Amino acid sequence: xxxxxxxNQEDAEDALQETFLQVYRGLKGFExxxxxxxxxxxxxxxxxxxxxxHRETEPAKLLPLEEYIPxxxxxxxxxxxxxxxxxxxxxxxxxxxxxxxxxxxxxxxxYRAVFVLRDIEGFSNSEVGEALGISVAAVKSRLHRARxxxxxxxxxxxxxxxx
Amino acid sequence: xxxxxxxxxxxxYIDGELDPMLCQDLERHMKDCHPCxxxxxxxxxxxxxxxxxxxxxxxxxxxxxxxxxxxxxxKGS
Numbered sequence: 457x458x459x460x461x462x463x464n465q466e467d468a469e470d471a472l473q474e475t476f477l478q479v480y481r482g483l484k485g486f487e488x489x490x491x492x493x494x495x496x497x498x499x500x501x502x503x504x505x506x507x508x509x510h511r512e513t514e515p516a517k518l519l520p521l522e523e524y525i526p527x528x529x530x531x532x533x534x535x536x537x538x539x540x541x542x543x544x545x546x547x548x549x550x551x552x553x554x555x556x557x558x559x560x561x562x563x564x565x566x567y568r569a570v571f572v573l574r575d576i577e578g579f580s581n582s583e584v585g586e587a588l589g590i591s592v593a594a595v596k597s598r599l600h601r602a603r604x605x606x607x608x609x610x611x612x613x614x615x616x617x618x619x
Numbered sequence: 620x621x622x623x624x625x626x627x628x629x630x631x632y633i634d635g636e637l638d639p640m641l642c643q644d645l646e647r648h649m650k651d652c653h654p655c656x657x658x659x660x661x662x663x664x665x666x667x668x669x670x671x672x673x674x675x676x677x678x679x680x681x682x683x684x685x686x687x688x689x690x691x692x693x694k695g696s
Contacts (some may be wrong), residue, residue: 473688536654539664544671575666576673600630607665
């Protein structure tokens, strides 16, 4: 999870160590109000978000929702093309993985955190909300924008691979 | 239902959280709107690819370094 949030391997490993140290130190105070895994991922996400804030890079800006509306076909040529129907293991070579991590890194941190926890780590909307201290409605909204943005960023790359 | 309305509902549709009536409207729209159909397909693929790519286990050496780090930091505490 920290690798997908931070991309840089050294930072990700630092975050991992810091998280588990916090787990060790905080274990006595863990009251079981959330599941252990939600608590663990809350700590991990906070450590990652702190690291991202310290990087002082300009956060990416998300496009307004209207920008994602598929355009109707013009002159018989589709403006929007499908991606290849190949199995994931064929599509996911080193280059593709790199492109995907690059796109993920461009998402603003609070959107990235939701996407990583929900779609990659498989937590429910309410668990993600609990881990990040936001409402389920906010989780859904951020998740939707994150997905649309990632799709948009990866489109030209995966469309080319269809031919 | 217009393309813009579809766009707002896509995640709920993909996650199976959309009201069944709206689901039908959306599917009816996609039958006649190729761009929206492709958009939904590629959005689903985006999620699937990330899910698949994210299932890599922690490398063994990272696991060992974490173990050593915790042993050192937690010694005597």
